[in-house]
Amino acid sequence: MSYGLALIYGVLKIINLANAGFLMLGAYVTWWLFTAYHVDPLLAPLVIIPVFFLIGVGLERTLVRRVLGAEPIISLLLLFGVWLVLQNLAYVIWTGDTRSIENPFVESTVKFVGLQLSVPRLYVFAMGILSLIALQLFLTRTYLGRAIRATAQDRDAARLVGVDVDRVMGIAFGIGIALAGFGGSLLSLLFSFTPDFGRVLSLKSFCIVVLGGLDSIVGVAFGSVALAIAEAFGVRYMPASMQDLISFVVLVIVLVALPKGIVGTLRSLRRG
Amino acid sequence: MADPILEGRGLTKRFGGLVAVDSVDIAIERGEICGLIGPNGAGKSTLFRLISGVMAPTAGVVTFNGRPITGRSAHDVCVAGVAVTHQIVRPFRDMSVVDNVMVGAFFGHRPRPRGRSGARAAAMEELEICGLADRAEAPARSLTLGGHKRLEIARALATRPEVLLLDEVLAGLNPTETDRTLDLVRTVRERGTTIVMVEHNLRAVRGVCSRIVVLVEGRKIVEGDPDAVLTDERVVSAYLGTAHA
Amino acid sequence: MARNAAFAAIAIAALVAVPFVAPGAEYALDVLFLIFLYGAMATAWNLVGGLAGQVSFGHAAFLGIGAYATAIMTTNGVSLWITVPVSALLAGVYSLVIGIPAFRLRGPYFSIATIGIGEATRLIARNWSSLTGGVSGLTLSSAPPLLMQYFAALALLVAAVGLAAWIRASRFGYALAAVRQDTDAAETLGVATTVAKTQALFISACILGVAGSIYALHYLFVSPDSVFGFSTSIALVIMPIIGGLGTVTGPLIGAVIYTFIREQLAATLANVDLLAFGVLLIAIVVFEPRGVIGIVDRIRGIRKRRPVTVPDG
Numbered sequence: 001m002s003y004g005l006a007l008i009y010g011v012l013k014i015i016n017l018a019n020a021g022f023l024m025l026g027a028y029v030t031w032w033l034f035t036a037y038h039v040d041p042l043l044a045p046l047v048i049i050p051v052f053f054l055i056g057v058g059l060e061r062t063l064v065r066r067v068l069g070a071e072p073i074i075s076l077l078l079l080f081g082v083w084l085v086l087q088n089l090a091y092v093i094w095t096g097d098t099r100s101i102e103n104p105f106v107e108s109t110v111k112f113v114g115l116q117l118s119v120p121r122l123y124v125f126a127m128g129i130l131s132l133i134a135l136q137l138f139l140t141r142t143y144l145g146r147a148i149r150a151t152a153q154d155r156d157a158a159r160l161v162g163v164d165v166d167r168v169m170g171i172a173f174g175i176g177i178a179l180a181g182f183g184g185s186l187l188s189l190l191f192s193f194t195p196d197f198g199r200v201l202s203l204k205s206f207c208i209v210v211l212g213g214l215d216s217i218v219g220v221a222f223g224s225v226a227l228a229i230a231e232a233f234g235v236r237y238m239p240a241s242m243q244d245l246i247s248f249v250v251l252v253i254v255l256v257a258l259p260k261g262i263v264g265t266l267r268s269l270r271r272g
Numbered sequence: 273m274a275d276p277i278l279e280g281r282g283l284t285k286r287f288g289g290l291v292a293v294d295s296v297d298i299a300i301e302r303g304e305i306c307g308l309i310g311p312n313g314a315g316k317s318t319l320f321r322l323i324s325g326v327m328a329p330t331a332g333v334v335t336f337n338g339r340p341i342t343g344r345s346a347h348d349v350c351v352a353g354v355a356v357t358h359q360i361v362r363p364f365r366d367m368s369v370v371d372n373v374m375v376g377a378f379f380g381h382r383p384r385p386r387g388r389s390g391a392r393a394a395a396m397e398e399l400e401i402c403g404l405a406d407r408a409e410a411p412a413r414s415l416t417l418g419g420h421k422r423l424e425i426a427r428a429l430a431t432r433p434e435v436l437l438l439d440e441v442l443a444g445l446n447p448t449e450t451d452r453t454l455d456l457v458r459t460v461r462e463r464g465t466t467i468v469m470v471e472h473n474l475r476a477v478r479g480v481c482s483r484i485v486v487l488v489e490g491r492k493i494v495e496g497d498p499d500a501v502l503t504d505e506r507v508v509s510a511y512l513g514t515a516h517a
Numbered sequence: 518m519a520r521n522a523a524f525a526a527i528a529i530a531a532l533v534a535v536p537f538v539a540p541g542a543e544y545a546l547d548v549l550f551l552i553f554l555y556g557a558m559a560t561a562w563n564l565v566g567g568l569a570g571q572v573s574f575g576h577a578a579f580l581g582i583g584a585y586a587t588a589i590m591t592t593n594g595v596s597l598w599i600t601v602p603v604s605a606l607l608a609g610v611y612s613l614v615i616g617i618p619a620f621r622l623r624g625p626y627f628s629i630a631t632i633g634i635g636e637a638t639r640l641i642a643r644n645w646s647s648l649t650g651g652v653s654g655l656t657l658s659s660a661p662p663l664l665m666q667y668f669a670a671l672a673l674l675v676a677a678v679g680l681a682a683w684i685r686a687s688r689f690g691y692a693l694a695a696v697r698q699d700t701d702a703a704e705t706l707g708v709a710t711t712v713a714k715t716q717a718l719f720i721s722a723c724i725l726g727v728a729g730s731i732y733a734l735h736y737l738f739v740s741p742d743s744v745f746g747f748s749t750s751i752a753l754v755i756m757p758i759i760g761g762l763g764t765v766t767g768p769l770i771g772a773v774i775y776t777f778i779r780e781q782l783a784a785t786l787a788n789v790d791l792l793a794f795g796v797l798l799i800a801i802v803v804f805e806p807r808g809v810i811g812i813v814d815r816i817r818g819i820r821k822r823r824p825v826t827v828p829d830g
């Protein structure tokens with residue numbers, strides 16, 4: 001069932017790529033997680049998604065746009081700064097105590113084919129798949145989705161064919177932030193959290209991207225599964241506190257052996 | 273050719289299903305200026321990348337001065353004596369013009385220059401030849417396109433190459449700048465550097481190259497004397513379509 | 518350049534004199550000690566993050582290794598003369614181990630990977646209880662006299678800054694600057710970019726290893742969260758950026774600012790200082806990415822004519 005979680009991580013990452021490498025969604029997830037504390041978690045996304053979307057657009061307009069021309073380090077640092085602010089704002093407002101959501105839904109389980117399955121996990125899993133599908137459809141079937149992909153590939157060319165690049169970038173960023181918030185909201189159903197939460201997530205989604213290759217949703221899905229499997233194995237052999245290490249170990253191994261990611265390597269092998 | 277300075281045999285590069293360079297044999301004679309032409313997408317820049325080590329070929333070998341350099345890293349190839357310029361200029365924007373060239377002077381060849389002053393002197397020499405000496409301290413990003421192109425060349429020259437691969441160095445230049453750059457190319461050759469130029473400006477190519485190689489869709493279709501090649505019907509039809517052949 | 522050297526000499530002389538001129542001012546010495554230490558650490562980070570342009574969010578790993586190595590060795594009676602260099606070396610070796618896979622990544626991807634590296638190192642320290650004492654960490658038995666610590670930190674700072682200045686003007690510095698600007702173009706000019714990055718990382722790690730040693734001997738306590746923590750890594754990033762990424766004096770300015778803000782704010786709410794740094798970071802990045810040095814330049818009317826490799830001053 002960690003597959004569903006991994007899917008979420010992957011979804012978050014894909015939008016990043018559409019934004020030419022901007023990264024930072026983990027912080028928003030963290031922030032969200034504390035908001036979920038007060039609202040029925042299943043309904044929370046109804047608020048989260050639009051609000052975060054607007055925040056994302058606003059952020060892009062005010063800050064991100066200013067650093068587009070400079071070295072990529074600069075935009076990375078900017079987003080890191082935003083993350084820092086959010087994380088510490090969360091500490092200040094909600095303290096570093098571990099929080100979790102406790103209500104009947106979160107604790108419920110269901111019997112299915114002889115297994116005791118956790119309802120929230122199923123829910124998250126389902127949501128994860130739905131989001132992935134929705135995202136894929138959006139990016140490939142709608143005008144806006146294609147405009148986003150075009151802008152990600154070549155900003156000037158997109159401008160030339162009539163894409164309102166400024167608007168598109170704002171929207172893409174907004175979507176990314178909204179998805180992050182959504183993801184965090186889902187995750188809050190499963191885990192207890194502190195403001196630190198986003199950091200580990202970031203690492204995992206990054207892992208997935210490296211595993212799956214950098215440019216396809218299929219790759220991300222593959223990477224998610226791979227990571228989930230690795231984690232499942234890890235649970236058996238490693239003490240719980242070491243589990244986060246798994247992502248890292250996998251990452252290093254893949255980086256050293258297969259710089260193009262598993263999917264990328266498979267692809268080039270297949271085409272000879 | 274008896275003793276080519278640079279030779280590629282059976283060079284092939286595949287990207288997934290696409291064959292960008294298809295079994296190309298190319299031999300460059302010492303001291304010549306050889307033109308490499310062909311319609312867009314013919315694989316010319318890719319061929320340069322294979323030779324200069326930026327990319328490893330899927331198949332084939334590259335020899336330089338008789339020794340194989342296939343698959344060696346770009347920095348090794350540069351130090352060995354083959355330098356390449358980029359089709360889309362890549363200056364070190366925040367560094368000064370002379371600092372840009374000093375990078376080439378410091379790293380591109382052995383023996384190393386004597387300290388910073390040695391590298392600077394070498395860099396200034398190349399800047400003189402390229403007509404950029406007066407802009408030496410300016411940040412590289414302040415140059416015009418013509419200036420950037422000459423900076424690319426100056427940087428490459430600072431590595432004291434035996435062979436210089438120029439990738440569309442005339443693209444985007446007006447006639448005056450084009451002539452200026454062609455003069456520069458001739459000067460460089462007179463200093464003893466062999467030159468291979470990828471170009472679309474066919475008139476310029478005819479004017480300065482002693483030999484032309486034509487690539488179409490990754491394959492070499494003809495090579496030889498400029499006038500003969502440029503009027504060859506295969507070449508004409510490749511560029512203009514068969515109706516004009 | 519000569520003017521710079523003269524200023525530096527005067528400053529160093531003054532700092533050396535402080536303990537003798539004001540022997541009772543323990544608090545001041547303590548603050549200066551911290552500034553020296555942070556300054557050295559920030560300078561070390563700047564070699565990789567500023568000069569070479571490889572922003573690492575996991576540099577605390579090297580500090581931690583130096584600190585733990587020192588804790589373990591001194592507890593076993595190893596003399597300081599051996600402990601400190603060995604700590605530095607261990608940090609350096611670790612940097613090679615992680616640098617090789619990490620440098621296969623470019624730009625933001627490298628940076629993210631370093632977050633993972635820092636985290637993983639912390640987790641290893643946490644779990645390898647037999648070696649590291651696990652979550653509760655290790656204590657050291659005795660500290661060298663404060664005066665000795667003061668001069669050790671000052672010496673490290675001078676060494677680090679001197680090294681940074683020398684590198685910046687040297688052939689190696691040109692390689693790093695080229696790597697920062699455009700790694701692929703640098704390769705075609707003969708720069709062995711991976712080697713250069715790795716060398717910078719090694720030097721950076723060794724300096725941090727010594728800093729870790731000094732840290733351990735000062736606080737007499739090391740734990741995974743204190744030395745390997747993400748907030749430490751963050752600090753190493755913030756200082757050079759606020760001061761001036763890629764410059765020689767930038768990290769020092771950043772260290773001073775950092776120390777003062779920390780001292781003032783940490784007394785209030787726990788995370789307000791980091792919050793302030795986040796805001797400061799955003800402000801710097803958006804308005805003057807070249808940090809305080811950039812602001813100073815603007816005031817002095819020097820527009821961005823000054824290319825990256827010219828030594829400042």
